[in-house]
Amino acid sequence: MDPAERKARCERFARLCxxxxxxxxxxxRVIFEIVAERTDHPTADQVFELARKRLPGLSRTTAYRVLELLADLGVVTKACSPGAATRFDPMTQRHHHLVCLRCEKLVDIVDERLGRGVALPAAQARSFQVRDFSIHxxxxxxxxxxxxxxxQRGTVDQSNRAHQRGLERQRASGRQERSKR
Amino acid sequence: MDPAERKARCERFARLCxxxxxxxxxxxRVIFEIVAERTDHPTADQVFELARKRLPGLSRTTAYRVLELLADLGVVTKACSPGAATRFDPMTQRHHHLVCLRCEKLVDIVDERLGRGVALPAAQARSFQVRDFSIHxxxxxxxxxxxxxxxQRGTVDQSNRAHQRGLERQRASGRQERSKR
DNA sequence: TACCAGATGGAAATCTGTGTCAAGGAGAAT
DNA sequence: ATTCTCCTTGACACAGATTTCCATCTGGTA
Structure with a gap:
């Protein structure tokens, strides 16, 4: 990430506080830095694990609380896919998402042209105050x-096998990590 | 809801079965009817509570299973707000959402003009196969x-008090109803 | 430095959702 | 109508994600 951009974010956070x-x-500070460094969309628990490496005494409760606070301040945004854990995203500029219906992968798209011309119908715009929008x-x-x-062909090739195993590991990983404690 | 539309939905469901x-x-049948009647976006647990009034022996497991099945058949869609439970929506046509950042209310918008001209950038469109999109x-x-x-004015008027109480009730209701069991 | 509102840590509770399995019921075959 | 079979259900246990509660601690200020 661009250091100037990162510094600006830290200062914005400090000012808001x-x-x-x-x-x-x-x-x-540590939790904010960790989310700000990431370009994937970590879950609260992933952020907690990362933060604990720098701050061994950190409690999970605090990690959740701080992330909620950051979202409230508007320095991170929350994203979700149905049935999965909330994910935290440092991206505060307007962006959109690709969501895979099958494996639930979530990918950001940043493209200014994309939302051009999108506007709320007048009827709703009167009562609902729009801050932003995103397209899924x-x-x-x-x-x-x-x-x-x-x-469909009744065959399974290697790359697909690999993808499926990846899926299963991903779904099981939370459980495994947790049960170690 | 329009009775003809409702009947058509039931028949579609029967045919798919x-x-x-x-x-x-x-x-x-009961769970499908309950979701189909609603214009808000009930959670699985809310659907379960409603369904239990008509079908006292119903188990929670079944409610979850049936809702999942309905989503699989495509007669309802799943929606989500970060950190909250999955919500079920009988609307299967293309539609968009208003999401309140504070109280998390979710409102449907059906307006064909709204998504006109929205298309994925060519780079992504090659690898990602788009089925549909929605604007939040x-x-x-x-x-x-x-x-x-x-x-901001340091005052609280009656209508706001009512809304706040509504919020609190809504957030607490699951817990209260659950502990009765 | 002393104070205190606000913040943290840790345990327990809660909420949402899934896995398991015996028992029940719908639909086909007789 | 009866039987058979397989799909469904209900009950329970469990898991993961998040919140609540409360005693303790700490950053900011007088």
Whole structure:
């Protein structure tokens, strides 16, 4: 990430804390930095694990609380896919999403032209105050398309096997990590 | 809801069941009817509570299973707001959403002109197969706008009090109903 | 430095959702 | 109508994600 951009974000965060009379604790600083460094969409638990490496005494409760606070301040945004854990996204500029209907992968799209011309119908615009919008594209990612085709043919090729194993690992990982404790 | 539309939906559901060799049980019929009647976006647990009034022996497991099945058949769609439970929506045509950032209310918008001209950039369109898209408008609903203004003035008026109480009830209701069991 | 509102840590509770399995019921065959 | 079979259901246990509660601690300020 661009260092200037990163510094600007940290300063924005510090300013918002001052304005709201919030204490600048190590926990808040570290958790903010971790989310700001990421370009994927970590879950609260993933952020907690990462933060704990720098701050061994950190509690899960605090990680959740701080992330909620950051979302409230508007320095991170929350994203979700149905049935899965909330994910936190440092991207505060307008962006859109690709959501795979099968494996639930979530990909950001930044493209200014994309939302051009999108505006709320006048009737709703009077009562609802729009801050921003985002477009969700639902469909199939490349790997899931390959897999669907293979299934139709009644065969399974190696790359699809790999993708499926990846899926299973991903779904099981939360449980495993948790049960270690 | 328009009775003709409602009947058409029921028939579509019945047809899909026949096609897939699925038994037409009371549980499936009742749960489908409940979702189809609603214009808000009930959670699985809310659907379960409503369904139990008509079908006292219904189990929660079945409610979840049937809702999942309905989503799989495509007669309802799943929607989500970050951190909250999955919501079920009988609307299967293309539609968009207003999402209140404060109270998380979710409102449907059906307006064909709205998504006109929206298309995925060519680079992504090659690898990602788009089935549909929806636009989420984030902002403040009318009630939350009033409340925000009142807070700034340091006053709280009656209508805002009512909205806040509604919010609290809504958030607490699951817990209360659950502990009765 | 002393104070205190606000923040944290840790345990427990809650909410949402899934896995398992015996028992029940729908639909086909007789 | 009866039987058979397989799909469904209900009950329970469990898992993951998140929140609540409360005692303790700490950053900011007088």
């Amino acid at each position: 001052r304005e709201r009379g919030l204490a600048r604790t190590v926990q808040r 594209f639902h469909g199939l990612c490349a790997a899931c398309q390959r897999q669907a085709r293979a299934k | 026949r096609e897939r060799g699925l038994a037409r049980t009371v549980q499936r 408008f984030h902002g403040l609903c009318a009630a939350c706008q009033r409340q925000a203004r009142a807070k």
